[in-house]
Each structure stands twice: as structure tokens, then as C-alpha cells.
Amino acid sequence: xxxxxxxxxxxxxxxxxxxxxxxxxxxxxxxxxxxxxxxxxxxxxxxxxxxxxxxxxxxxxxxxxxxxxxxxxxxxxxxxxxxxxxxxxxxxxxxxxxxxxxxxxxxxxxxxxxxxxxxxxxxxxxxxxxxxxxxxxxxxxxxxxxxxxxxxxxxxxxxxxxxxxxxxxxxxxxxxxxxxxxxxxxxxxxxxxxxxxxxxxxxxxxxxxxxxxxxxxxxxxxxxxxxxxxxxxxxxxxxxxxxxxxxxxxxxxxxxxxxxxxxxxxxxxxxxxxxxxxxxxxxxxxxxxxxxxxxxxxxxxxxxxxxxxxxxxxxxxxxxxxxxxxxxxxxxxxxxxxxxxx
Numbered sequence: 001x002x003x004x005x006x007x008x009x010x011x012x013x014x015x016x017x018x019x020x021x022x023x024x025x026x027x028x029x030x031x032x033x034x035x036x037x038x039x040x041x042x043x044x045x046x047x048x049x050x051x052x053x054x055x056x057x058x059x060x061x062x063x064x065x066x067x068x069x070x071x072x073x074x075x076x077x078x079x080x081x082x083x084x085x086x087x088x089x090x091x092x093x094x095x096x097x098x099x100x101x102x103x104x105x106x107x108x109x110x111x112x113x114x115x116x117x118x119x120x121x122x123x124x125x126x127x128x129x130x131x132x133x134x135x136x137x138x139x140x141x142x143x144x145x146x147x148x149x150x151x152x153x154x155x156x157x158x159x160x161x162x163x164x165x166x167x168x169x170x171x172x173x174x175x176x177x178x179x180x181x182x183x184x185x186x187x188x189x190x191x192x193x194x195x196x197x198x199x200x201x202x203x204x205x206x207x208x209x210x211x212x213x214x215x216x217x218x219x220x221x222x223x224x225x226x227x228x229x230x231x232x233x234x235x236x237x238x239x240x241x242x243x244x245x246x247x248x249x250x251x252x253x254x255x256x257x258x259x260x261x262x263x264x265x266x267x268x269x270x271x272x273x274x275x276x277x278x279x280x281x282x283x284x285x286x287x288x289x290x291x292x293x294x295x296x297x298x299x300x301x302x303x304x305x306x307x308x309x310x311x312x313x314x315x316x317x318x319x320x321x322x323x324x325x326x327x328x329x330x331x332x333x334x335x336x337x338x339x340x341x342x
Contacts, residue, residue, distance in 0.1 A: 072201030081299020084273030110140020196322030271329025
């Protein structure tokens with residue numbers, strides 16, 4: 001056998017297998033650069049971090065406000081990117097996003113009810129108030145997913161689950177609007193939650209999101225074989241001997257936990273979970289074991305970039321980070337659609 005004819009295919013295979021590692025390294029490096037920028041960007045624009053650390057007051061601002069916000073942006077983006085990869089694999093739909101099961105609408109209703117009942121504002125700094133709103137958002141997101149599962153009668157039928165999620169999202173969104181109309185004092189606070197913000201993230205939130213994100217990543221990686229099987233078709237997945245019912249339920253649990261945690265800490269931030277897996281697939285073609293990890297890194301980098309731009313573009317005024325993610329993510333998806341159609 002002529003070994004020279006095998007060399008080019010083998011070299012191409014090695015290069016293809018190394019691409020996920022290179023992308024992961026590039027995302028980690030990009031995240032480190034954005035972290036340094038995030039520490040230096042504030043109401044006065046961009047400042048050198050090493051100069052700020054020499055001043056005790058400025059150093060306190062860096063470590064107690066900017067650092068947790070930057071780390072929290074990465075953690076929330078990673079959770080949304082992971083949830084987006086799981087959702088698109090579970091529903092076999094590249095347009096699926098983490099909010100597809102009604103979690104966003106449930107979180108919004110939970111926050112609206114908490115604001116209306118307690119008369120609190122997300123701009124308040126007391127940890128009790130923040131814990132109350134965060135808990136209300138998380139409980140609302142989880143209950144919305146449970147309601148979706150009840151309407152869909154489990155996870156056996158993906159289309160029924162998808163339709164149930166749409167219905168729950170519309171109904172809970174209408175209820176949120178009704179609560180807002182009957183209690184107009186909460187309108188400004190609700191707007192802050194709906195547009196999304198990383199400005200309220202502290203070190204405790206970073207630890208919480210980091211811990212839950214690590215657990216969700218491990219679970220999603222362990223269930224990646226199921227997503228690979230579903231990508232080939234449900235009949236193929238069944239032929240591999242996979243118990244689709246319990247494994248689908250586990251995937252829905254990972255999706256709900258990751259999405260609910262991110263939304264509870266940062267509000268509704270659009271397009272990160274939808275765009276992150278697309279950006280990864282545009283660079284590398286890989287299995288879901290790599291995709292969930294790379295989508296997490298991509299989501300974290302995207303939200304860090306959006307958060308840095310939100311603070312620095314119009315300083316001292318700050319833009320809602322959810323608006324920037326919608327513009328950046330929506331613009332990319334529109335370009336992608338135009339490219340594919342053309």
C-alpha cells in the first residue's frame with residue numbers, strides 16, 4: 001500500500017480534530033483581554049487598570065464593582081450559550097433559544113409579582129431585596145418550564161413541547177403586562193429587568209452562576225451522545241439503544257437550570273444563547289461534546305464584549321446590555337441568513 005496517498009487525508013483529519021482546541025484557546029485568550037478591558041471601563045471611559053490599582057479608592061471600585069460585573073457577565077453568557085446549544089440539539093432546530101420553554105416569561109412574571117407585592121426596586125442595594133427578586137425570577141422560570149412540561153404531557157414529543165413552550169410564553173407574557181398595567185409604579189423597574197443588566201451582579205452571584213454552570217456543563221457533556229443521536233434523527237437515536245424519555249427530561253432540566261440561573265441574575269438578555277452555537281458552528285464542525293463547551297465559552301465572551309461596550313460607548317451614560325446583544329446577535333443572524341439564501 002502506498003502510504004503517501006494516506007498522508008494528506010490523515011493530516012487533514014488531524015488538523016480538523018485540532019480546530020476545537022484552537023478555538024477554545026482563542027476564546028480563553030479573548031476572554032482574558034476583555035476581562036482586562038472590563039476592569040478599566042467605567043463612567044469616565046477607559047482607564048489603565050494598573051493606574052487604578054495604585055489608588056486605594058479606585059482599586060476598591062475595581063475589585064468590588066467592575067471585577068464581579070465582568071466575571072458575572074462571562075458566567076451569565078456561558079450559561080446562556082450552554083443552554084442555547086442544548087436547546088438547538090434537543091429540538092433539532094438551529095433557531096431554538098434558551099427561552100423557548102417559557103422560562104423568560106415566567107421569570108418576568110415572577111419579578112413583576114415581587115415588585116408589585118413588595119414594592120421594591122432592582123436598583124436597591126440591600127441584599128435582601130436582591131435575593132427576593134432573584135429568587136422570584138428563578139422560581140418563575142422553573143414553574144414556567146414545569147407548566148410547559150405539564151401541557152406537553154412530558155418530553156416524549158418534541159413538537160408538542162415546542163408548541164407548549166410558545167403558548168406558555170405568550171400567556172405568561174400577557175399576565176406580566178397585566179400586572180404592570182395595574183401597578184404602573186413598577187414599570188421603570190420592569191424595564192430594567194426586561195432589557196437585561198449586569199450592573200447588579202456581585203461576587204456571590206458570580207460564585208452561584210459559576211457553580212451551577214460547572215454542574216450544567218458536566219451534565220450536558222455527559223448527555224452529548226444523546227444530542228448527537230437526535231441530530232441524526234429520532235429513529236437513529238432509538239436504534240442506538242438510548243432511553244430517550246428520561247434523557248430528554250434530563251436535557252430539559254439542564255436547559256431550565258442554566259437559563260433560570262442566568263435570567264435570575266442579569267434579567268432578559270437576548271440572542272446570546274441563540275448566536276453562540278451558530279458562531280461556533282461557523283468555525284468548527286464538531287460533536288455536541290465539544291459544542292456545549294465551545295458555546296459556553298463563546299456565550300461568555302459575547303456577553304463580556306457587550307457589557308464592555310455598554311459601559312464605554314456613551315460613557316458616562318450606560319446602555320442596556322440586552323439592547324447591544326440584540327443588535328449584535330440579530331445583525332449576525334441576519335447576515336448569516338442573507339449569506340445562505342444568496
